[in-house]
Amino acid sequence: MNAILTSLRLSAATILICVVGYGAAILALGQTLTPNTANGSLIVRDDGTVVGSRLIAQSFIRPKYFWPRLSAVDYDSASAGGSNLAPTNPALAERALPRLAALGASDSAPAPSDLLTASGSGLDPHISEEAALYQTARIASARGIQTEAIEALVTGAAFSPGGTFTDGRIVNVLELNLALDRSFGGQ
Structure with a gap:
């Protein structure tokens, strides 16, 4: 049971870092460096x-x-x-x-x-x-x-x-x- 909880926590952390964190970082970078291009x-x-x-x-x-x-x-x-x-x-x-x-x-x-x-x-x-x-x-x-x-x-x-x-x-x-x-x- 302990191994399942550990893998769920690791999966949640990976999703948070790779999806939310990376997406927010790229969005912020685009809006900061090239806002016109980032907005289409x-x-x-x-x-x-x-x-x-x-x-x-x-x-x-x-x-x-x-x-x-x-x-x-x-x-x-x-x-x-x-x-x-x-x-x-x-x-x-x-x-x-x-x-x-x-x-x-x-x-x-x-x-x-x-x-x-x-x-x-x-x-x-x-x-x-x-x-x-x-x-x-x-x-x-x-x-x-x-x-x-x-x-x-x-x-x-x-x-x-x-x-x-x-x-x-x-x-x-x-x-x-x-x-x-x-x-x-x-x-």
């Missing part, structure tokens, strides 16, 4: 309203906004996952056709592939700088402003995710759309 990299307006996360894509369908990559999970973070469709699968082409039409793509102005395909998670918040620049004419027309002004906004927001080790530059769609509204009005 939320984007907050000046009035305190949370508009989204820098890490998770949102759906934008109005012509006056940049559109993100397609999502195989309808931008639902609880069911994140890619489409798992091969490039030769006809279903992939069928899914891209409505987006091609909405983008006004043509043989002379083909749409960048990241505007026609889902990311691995279905929630990638970034598109290539090329994909953002491809959309500037539509946005300028919808907002009644010069394309060059929007192109300058895209160029200013673009960054290399791997620093100097990668070729392509990307933009965060939500941050870019918020910058559009700040610069040219919106809502």
Whole structure:
């Protein structure tokens, strides 16, 4: 009987140390060193309203906004996952056709592939700088402003995710759309 009580005490102590103690220590460390990241990299307006996360894509369908990559999970973070469709699968082409039409793509102005395909998670918040620049004419027309002004906004927001080790530059769609509204009005 004494051995059972000893093993129960040891199990309780192990659970307390490994689950509660370790969890609390990691939480405190994250909140102290990187509070924004630990809380989900939320984007907050000046009035305190949370508009989204820098890490998770949102759906934008109005012509006056940049559109993100397609999502195989309808931008639902609880069911994140890619489409798992091969490039030769006809279903992939069928899914891209409505987006091609909405983008006004043509043989002379083909749409960048990241505007026609889902990311691995279905929630990638970034598109290539090329994909953002491809959309500037539509946005300028919808907002009644010069394309060059929007192109300058895209160029200013673009960054290399791997620093100097990668070729392509990307933009965060939500941050870019918020910058559009700040610069040219919106809502």
